[in-house]
Amino acid sequence: MQLAVYLSGEIHTQWRDEIIAGCAQHGLDIVFYSAVTDHDASDAAGDMLGEEEKSFWRDHKSAKVNAIRTKTLIERSDIAIVRFGNKYKQWNAAFDAGYCAALGKPYITLHDEDIIHPLKEVDASALAWATTTDQVIEILKYVGQNTL
Amino acid sequence: MQLAVYLSGEIHTQWRDEIIAGCAQHGLDIVFYSAVTDHDASDAAGDMLGEEEKSFWRDHKSAKVNAIRTKTLIERSDIAIVRFGNKYKQWNAAFDAGYCAALGKPYITLHDEDIIHPLKEVDASALAWATTTDQVIEILKYVGQNTL
Amino acid sequence: MQLAVYLSGEIHTQWRDEIIAGCAQHGLDIVFYSAVTDHDASDAAGDMLGEEEKSFWRDHKSAKVNAIRTKTLIERSDIAIVRFGNKYKQWNAAFDAGYCAALGKPYITLHDEDIIHPLKEVDASALAWATTTDQVIEILKYVGQNTL
Amino acid sequence: MQLAVYLSGEIHTQWRDEIIAGCAQHGLDIVFYSAVTDHDASDAAGDMLGEEEKSFWRDHKSAKVNAIRTKTLIERSDIAIVRFGNKYKQWNAAFDAGYCAALGKPYITLHDEDIIHPLKEVDASALAWATTTDQVIEILKYVGQNTL
Amino acid sequence: MQLAVYLSGEIHTQWRDEIIAGCAQHGLDIVFYSAVTDHDASDAAGDMLGEEEKSFWRDHKSAKVNAIRTKTLIERSDIAIVRFGNKYKQWNAAFDAGYCAALGKPYITLHDEDIIHPLKEVDASALAWATTTDQVIEILKYVGQNTL
């Protein structure tokens, strides 16, 4: 049974690669999607539409071009993994989680114990909270198994 | 024309009071809703359901009791105002914004210029970005006017 | 702020009366709805449509007449309380919970500790699990408060 | 014409195997899905996320990991078969039925005559009530036929 | 508890009046809606938009003006009563039933025994089949009762 999994959030560590590699090792049939994780490319996503003097509008145009991607990909996915690192604001990850919650799309959070408190609303709508990529891989293995 | 407006986000400044007072001064017919902003009360919202040793579960229970409120109130509202302060993580505010975006519910962000960049995805789906409560009041006055 | 609350499940104890009385004592502004709890009346709800020899069809007709009520009332409600006693099968209560889950309607379960295990799927989609009617009253008091 | 069929409920008899084998004998083009029916594996589905002292939380985590699977599978299915045995509580099966009812997804119940009465609300929304797996196979054969 | 009930179908007998009078006698709090039952007025509903030489277009325009009403009224109603007489084609009544079925809106059919067979698909999605207006009144009395 093929699953489509959206990987949302933190872009400064290798968590996406770990999950993809781990699932490949287990031979899981999963299509992974993600926002563009190349920070500069993502920030420049709207630059082809012309220069802006105000940073707000440059950001606005890039965020909207990125939204075409993420909206399409989240809706195609069965499950989202939403990763929060300890350092950054990552409001886009929390936004994706709220978006999934309203659509009734299952998501799993991935974050350390020391940010449990500020993430309690995000975790309250999640179907699992993991602290390691191995745990996420285990869940995906369990979910994707063909039991019949 | 009566509007229902949900006030989401930061709880350490007086922005809610300013908006409510300003709208009252203009005689606007608005019902305001909000999450519980008493920090301790909100954190203890699930305590009546029994003690927990792990902080995750205490937070989980409280966040879910709060979710009964916020889910009901957001769905009753015509518009949400989502406020981000400069200091805190406020992932619940970004979560609410994503939730509104998926429902197609209009929302306005309220934040300073120095956090434009990390909020660009949240602003991309907003129908307005304000930096002062006066601007929010002006928008609500404009939106709520009876033009016929 | 007025809430509409649907009371689903067990009909052999006084839990509905306790919740209604407790909320009244706190002066909460709540409209309560419920399936018909008079067992004989509920079983006979379809009898005006003619006699049936097979018990299946008598039950079928009564269950559908009751469904007109419950469907309408659940959709009008903001929150459902789903009560499971220890003795009976109460599949209709679990059915109501699944119905609420698919609609995204918040519900609270009310049951003793010794049936946690068979109710784990029902509890997994609930926003709270209570063991006493006092806890339910506390939650409704918290949820229904006007904080602004 | 390919059908996707979700098999929900009782795990202590061979009804799933009978239906799958019977449909195979008739050469029907059906993809079958099911919750994990290995009782211990299902109960332990959340254990990879860490130990819990309270049984409620262990169950809660496992039920939610299972919910990722069942939610995804029910939504992919054209039809659900919901099986109730005579002995167990099987509230998850009634929950699945209510979930299907709210989604407008057709389901068939499979149970003996002596539990007609407690299942009347679940049967009221079903599109068929069968007492044997042969009947279910006949229905699937009829439904899946290519008539043009 | 107030109900809104839509009365669809046959216009040549007094069934609407009987139901309304009967519910009034029982003091039921029901708002009744109906398509325009004055046959000539209904056929002429689009005539204010200009003459047509082809009867198809005259009918088309009138049917669409009527559709503005019926669509609005069905969506406002909690329950529809769909009446089929023995003589006429009444395809609009069957259309309304299909419309309600797709919306998940409960409806009750009202027709004699001798047209059971051609109405079997319409009855299959109904929540009750009545043969007399007294039965319909009894159902509405049962459904509208305040049990708490």
Added chain:
Amino acid sequence: MQLAVYLSGEIHTQWRDEIIAGCAQHGLDIVFYSAVTDHDASDAAGDMLGEEEKSFWRDHKSAKVNAIRTKTLIERSDIAIVRFGNKYKQWNAAFDAGYCAALGKPYITLHDEDIIHPLKEVDASALAWATTTDQVIEILKYVGQNTL
């Protein structure tokens, strides 16, 4: 571009065969679906579930087994063709049209001029009215063309 087309209504003439053959001659890439058109088989669709003394319940069970098929097939289709002959009541065809209308699924009616008036509500929501199968084939050829 492949289309899925549901053929609903009259079963006593060869209109389905004509449309299918005509589309094949034009090489159109269309998957056709239909209710079971073998009248006896359709009436007996629920007989495997046990005998009934009352004709209502026999019809009811068969109509519901058929509903599993038609509901699934209509939802898979891009377009429905709804055929009304001059003789029969065909309330199921009008029901299907209403069902499509509520889902926003495009449908085409196929009927003679002398039943325009009783079908005016059904035609009002249709995207085309055809009187011959050749016209339907032409529409499907036009709709299914790949223009880029």
Added chain:
Amino acid sequence: MQLAVYLSGEIHTQWRDEIIAGCAQHGLDIVFYSAVTDHDASDAAGDMLGEEEKSFWRDHKSAKVNAIRTKTLIERSDIAIVRFGNKYKQWNAAFDAGYCAALGKPYITLHDEDIIHPLKEVDASALAWATTTDQVIEILKYVGQNTL
């Protein structure tokens, strides 16, 4: 029976006033909504959010503040009247019509005969085409009548 009617489109003639006055003369119980029709006020709707050098962004901000109003008002309305004059582009009116069409909200177009051709797609989804405000008033009178 109260109706809510949204008046969309042309702002250079008195059509809104005529409809409102005509409905008042007939004593119809209608709440009318409209976009802000003061051209300068509408263009300046976002100016309180700060100046823009590029006209695109000034327009963008104002259009979004107006969208908060129009989105809320269209969703509250039962019916929209969409008016096209002969001179202007009025793409916002066609946009509103498409928005209503996708929501399944009934709308009536109001325009002269000489723009039938470019409006054919907009008229195809409308439930009526009127050329005078008197015709619109007649329709609203017919639709809003209480027939029981």
Added chain:
Amino acid sequence: MQLAVYLSGEIHTQWRDEIIAGCAQHGLDIVFYSAVTDHDASDAAGDMLGEEEKSFWRDHKSAKVNAIRTKTLIERSDIAIVRFGNKYKQWNAAFDAGYCAALGKPYITLHDEDIIHPLKEVDASALAWATTTDQVIEILKYVGQNTL
């Protein structure tokens, strides 16, 4: 990752061909859909259904046959490109944009700077505004990239 892209609007220039050719050059995996762009064929789309004396009804029938296509194609698409030329009214393009907006389907506008003002409401709901087909190709290249 395959995308489906709907090309809506102006038919008098080669913008569709340019986008398709440009995406082919970049090897993008995109299925393009469009309304029928042969002006005469589109105007005659309903002529097979019989002649009309009034131009309104000829247009009406053709527009509805075209609507079967466009409705189906827009719903199959991930993204729409909506093109406005400087000369024509193109109300169908604005209608498509409104339709996409209500469905939450991402769309990109393509138009020159001198029609920014009349298109401000259409641009307000778009996720990008492009002035050249090269920009559109760049966006599609960015959106369709497989980043994992």
